[in-house]
């Protein structure tokens with residue numbers, strides 16, 4: 001803290017458990033590290049209590065609340081990484097779009113983009129350091145409060161996923177409004193994807209400057225694209241983000257941080273993803289661990305990929321499923337996770353059983 005009471009991004013407590021960072025680099029580990037997407041989420045009663053009666057995005061704008069929500073799962077389970085509580089939709093907000101959280105419906109854009117003329121509504125220059133300052137403050141505060149227990153991850157939505165929300169106006173099963181743009185307005189689509197990429201690069205760099213020790217890029221809507229559209233409208237931007245963020249980290253004299261790409265249902269693009277400049281490729285549950293290894297070689301580390309619904313199984317069965325998954329991926333260059341986020345009705349005890357099974361089985365395998 002400086003003399004004005006500001007929490008500054010320096011003099012952070014020393015990192016005690018670096019298994020996540022070592023696995024991301026393909027180095028030896030003591031046990032396979034594990035964390036869960038949506039580990040800060042509604043399956044935890046303490047999360048529901050902290051969030052109760054408060055607007056979702058107001059919570060996102062409170063560094064103290066984000067810090068508390070990020071730390072809650074770590075008090076229960078020996079996770080090997082934390083992910084900052086926030087949302088991918090803070091980026092469209094920073095670009096000038098309104099996004100509200102409708103209880104029971106999810107995030108909603110009251111005025112989504114309809115046609116290319118609507119791009120004029122977006123800010124041409126986004127001052128990321130002031131618009132998203134609240135996220136940076138949350139990261140810095142959490143880095144201090146986490147006391148070096150585990151690394152803290154930052155994140156962003158990828159350009160195509162954010163574009164689809166900005167056009168659909170919320171969640172969608174077909175993404176047909178957003179895909180209409182790709183087929184009807186390819187130039188305007190690239191213009192929007194480029195604008196998003198520029199903001200995302202500054203946003204991720206800001207997160208690293210604030211103290212993020214790893215970054216995950218969520219291309220949650222990769223599955224609604226085919227391989228041809230993915231190569232044109234997603235992959236080049238994913239690559240640009242990794243390349244430009246790494247370059248800027250270097251220019252700023254900062255230490256490199258591992259970057260993870262998660263293209264949900266993007267198994268058709270696994271080879272390309274493994275050569276897109278990220279240290280880690282995160283997988284959903286539709287990919288078999290051994291075939292994922294065969295298709296990516298030893299170039300990248302892998303993360304994932306237990307079906308979140310396997311957490312509805314008994315603890316004994318969870319343990320068996322985890323063992324098989326670990327045998328499939330191996331213990332080197334591997335970070336255990338689910339294939340997507342935890343659901344609100346999941347039993348925290350079974351989340352604990354998942355974490356414990358990863359640690360116990362991987363220690364056994366490493367002894368051999």
Ligand code: 1CP
Pocket residue numbers: 036037038039040041042051056083084085086087088089106107155170171172218220264341
């Ligand atoms: O009341 C609540 O708290 C609402 C539920 C919720 C939560 C817990 C939302 C609304 N966002 C979040 C937090 C969140 N979102 C995190 C925090 C950290 C953690 O994982 O523990 C992260 C990383 C995200 C990222 C995010 N938001 C993604 C990418 C991951 C994914 O799920 O594929 C996406 C697609 C969103 C959009 C979003 N935000 C919230 C919801 C319900 C949705 C999905 C909307 C939809 O498509 O229907």
